Amino acid sequence: MKVKILFWIFAIIILLFLVVPVLNILTGLPINELILSLKDKSIINSILLTITLSLLSTTIVLLTGIPLAYIIARFNFPLKGLAEGIIDIPIMIPHVAAGIALLLSFGANGYFGEILKKIGITILDNPIGITIAMMFVSAPYLIDAAKEGFKKVDVRLEHAAKTLGAGDISTFFSITLPLAKKDIINGALLMWGRGIGEFGAIVIIAYHPMTATVMIYDRFTSFGLTYALPVTTILILVSLAIFTIARFINR
Structure with a gap:
C-alpha cells in the first residue's frame, strides 16, 4: 500500500471522529425548536x-502578552525556560483545579482578592471572575502563537530598519508586528475560541451570570439532554459563523 493512500x-478516520459528533448536534434539533430557542432571551x-x-x-492578553x-522570542535571560514553562501551566493542569487556584488567589481571602476588595471588586458570581478564568486557561494559546510568529521574523530586517534611523518602538510596529501578524491573529482566534468553550474554571468562580457552557451543564443536570441541546446547537452555530468569518478576513 502506498504511503499516500495510508495517510x-x-x-x-480522524476527520470523521471530529466531525460526526458536531453533525449529530447540528442535526439533532428540529428547525422549529431552533427558531423558538433563538427567541429565548436567557x-x-x-x-x-x-x-x-x-x-x-x-x-x-493581546496588550500584555505580546510584549x-x-x-521570549528575541532575548536570552536567566530562567527563560522556566518562564516558558509557566506560560504553558494552564494548558497542563485540570481546569477545575485552575478555578480553585484562581479562587485562592483572587477570592475574598486571597492576596489579590484583598486588593480587589479594597476597591470594591469581587470575582465570585461576577463577570470579572469569568474574564479572569478565561484569561488564565486560554492565554497560552495567544502568547505561544505570538512567540512563534516573532521567531519567524528575520532579525536582519529589524537591524536594517534601525540603521535607517528607526527607533526600537518604530521598528517593532512597522516591521516586526506586521510580519508576525498572521500568527498573532491565529493565536487570538484560538484564545477567543478556548475562552468561549471554557467551563471548569468558570463554574468554580461564577455559576452566575451563566455563560453558555455553564447553562448547558445546568440544563443537562437539571432537565436532561433535550433541554441542553438548544443552547449547545446555537453556541456551535454562532462559534462556527464567527470563526469562519474571522479566518476568511485573516486570509
Whole structure:
C-alpha cells in the first residue's frame, strides 16, 4: 500500500471522529425548536455574555502578552525556560483545579482578592471572575502563537530598519508586528475560541451570570439532554459563523 493512500485513510478516520459528533448536534434539533430557542432571551444573553467576555479576555492578553512573547522570542535571560514553562501551566493542569487556584488567589481571602476588595471588586458570581478564568486557561494559546510568529521574523530586517534611523518602538510596529501578524491573529482566534468553550474554571468562580457552557451543564443536570441541546446547537452555530468569518478576513 502506498504511503499516500495510508495517510488518506488515517486522515479520513480522524476527520470523521471530529466531525460526526458536531453533525449529530447540528442535526439533532428540529428547525422549529431552533427558531423558538433563538427567541429565548436567557439563551441569547448567555451566549452574548460568553462571546463578549472571551473577546475582552483576548484583548487584555493581546496588550500584555505580546510584549512577553516578543521578549521570549528575541532575548536570552536567566530562567527563560522556566518562564516558558509557566506560560504553558494552564494548558497542563485540570481546569477545575485552575478555578480553585484562581479562587485562592483572587477570592475574598486571597492576596489579590484583598486588593480587589479594597476597591470594591469581587470575582465570585461576577463577570470579572469569568474574564479572569478565561484569561488564565486560554492565554497560552495567544502568547505561544505570538512567540512563534516573532521567531519567524528575520532579525536582519529589524537591524536594517534601525540603521535607517528607526527607533526600537518604530521598528517593532512597522516591521516586526506586521510580519508576525498572521500568527498573532491565529493565536487570538484560538484564545477567543478556548475562552468561549471554557467551563471548569468558570463554574468554580461564577455559576452566575451563566455563560453558555455553564447553562448547558445546568440544563443537562437539571432537565436532561433535550433541554441542553438548544443552547449547545446555537453556541456551535454562532462559534462556527464567527470563526469562519474571522479566518476568511485573516486570509
